Amino acid sequence: MGEMCRESLIRAGWMIDGTGARTQENVLIRIKEGLFQEIGPFPQDEMKPANFLDLSDCTLVPALADAHVHLFMSGTSDQNRRKEQLDESFRRARETISRHLRQLISHGVLAVRDGGDKNGYAARYQNGFMGREESSICLHVAGKAWHKPGRYGSFVGHALKRGTLAAGIVREANDVDHVKIIQSGLNSLRHFGKESRPQFQLKALREGVETASAMGLKTMVHANGILPVQMALEAGCTSIEHGFFMGMKNLLHMAERQVFWVPTAGTMQAFAENAGEREEERIMALRNLDHQLAQMGAARRLGVPIALGTDSGSLGVHHGRAVIEELRLFVHAGFSVEEAIRCASRNTMNLMGLHRKGLIKKGMTADFIAVKGPPSALPGSLKEISHIYAGEHFL
Numbered sequence: 001m002g003e004m005c006r007e008s009l010i011r012a013g014w015m016i017d018g019t020g021a022r023t024q025e026n027v028l029i030r031i032k033e034g035l036f037q038e039i040g041p042f043p044q045d046e047m048k049p050a051n052f053l054d055l056s057d058c059t060l061v062p063a064l065a066d067a068h069v070h071l072f073m074s075g076t077s078d079q080n081r082r083k084e085q086l087d088e089s090f091r092r093a094r095e096t097i098s099r100h101l102r103q104l105i106s107h108g109v110l111a112v113r114d115g116g117d118k119n120g121y122a123a124r125y126q127n128g129f130m131g132r133e134e135s136s137i138c139l140h141v142a143g144k145a146w147h148k149p150g151r152y153g154s155f156v157g158h159a160l161k162r163g164t165l166a167a168g169i170v171r172e173a174n175d176v177d178h179v180k181i182i183q184s185g186l187n188s189l190r191h192f193g194k195e196s197r198p199q200f201q202l203k204a205l206r207e208g209v210e211t212a213s214a215m216g217l218k219t220m221v222h223a224n225g226i227l228p229v230q231m232a233l234e235a236g237c238t239s240i241e242h243g244f245f246m247g248m249k250n251l252l253h254m255a256e257r258q259v260f261w262v263p264t265a266g267t268m269q270a271f272a273e274n275a276g277e278r279e280e281e282r283i284m285a286l287r288n289l290d291h292q293l294a295q296m297g298a299a300r301r302l303g304v305p306i307a308l309g310t311d312s313g314s315l316g317v318h319h320g321r322a323v324i325e326e327l328r329l330f331v332h333a334g335f336s337v338e339e340a341i342r343c344a345s346r347n348t349m350n351l352m353g354l355h356r357k358g359l360i361k362k363g364m365t366a367d368f369i370a371v372k373g374p375p376s377a378l379p380g381s382l383k384e385i386s387h388i389y390a391g392e393h394f395l
């Protein structure tokens with residue numbers, strides 16, 4: 001209890017509040033009972049009360065969140081290890097998941113949304129195996145993602161073999177925090193921008209989304225290409241995952257209805273870096289990346305709410321540090337560092353329904369990270385975080 005009631009005073013050299021507003025310099029932050037109580041300019045006269053922490057050589061940002069990970073897989077490029085991870089026993093998967101959660105925490109990621117695995121291990125883990133060390137991260141799970149038999153998605157979910165999508169969602173609603181639906185294939189690495197056929201019919205998809213929503217479950221829909229994204233939007237999904245080649249019309253629609261987009265651009269960069277001898281695939285991955293960055297720039301101008309998600313567990317995409325890579329890509333796409341941080345903090349927290357998190361603002365949960373140096377050293381300076389503060393204490 002002593003910890004809880006104590007008041008902490010912090011001096012920050014620079015502070016990014018998570019709203020997207022410009023960095024403030026020389027800020028006084030007062031924390032009490034796990035909440036930000038006061039944020040204002042640091043007074044001129046010398047003050048050094050008890051519990052004072054001088055971070056005048058640091059930049060403070062809100063705790064980060066990753067809106068799209070697969071905890072059962074690591075980003076390793078060792079193909080044998082990748083195959084093993086796909087079919088591991090729960091006992092081994094538990095160790096993998098726990099390690100990934102600790103990696104995320106060490107990068108200042110205190111909330112994470114899992115996009116599913118074929119055995120539903122992340123959900124099983126969350127429902128009874130979260131260790132003490134992992135308790136500072138808020139984990140939301142999808143269980144097994146839904147896809148059509150014979151179509152893409154078997155790594156991260158299961159095929160809907162009988163009954164309707166809606167009925168399947170009801171069957172598994174108890175064990176999950178949100179629903180993941182796979183509505184298209186992967187990006188083509190042979191034909192630039194080639195669109196895959198939608199998996200579910202509009203009626204089934206809409207019924208599924210509405211059923212989930214009636215049970216208080218949000219829907220994350222994997223969709224690339226114009227038609228699959230359009231159908232997901234018409235069905236009323238909460239977020240579009242990936243959204244490569246979705247086109248301007250869909251982006252406009254998302255801005256209008258404030259539908260979240262999780263662009264996972266880093267997957268293409270990582271693929272290019274790990275393509276080895278496959279030169280054509282490497283070039284195609286880079287072209288996909290460029291196209292995605294241009295879409296992200298357009299989304300920024302239109303005001304589409306973008307949440308940062310990495311798709312960690314994909315080839316070359318490593319839990320925790322992928323957030324830094326993705327932030328870099330946001331900056332390449334034309335976002336200021338402050339705007340990029342907003343996508344990784346407030347926007348992702350909002351998408352996850354964590355409305356008291358993601359901002360350094362009076363009344364919000366006092367989660368923040370401090371990195372050495374000025375904001376111009378971001379996002380690279382996130383590699384070496386000097387302090388992580390989670391609600392009531394330093395981690």
Ligand SMILES: [Zn+2]
Pocket residue numbers: 068069070115311
């Ligand atoms: Zn994914």
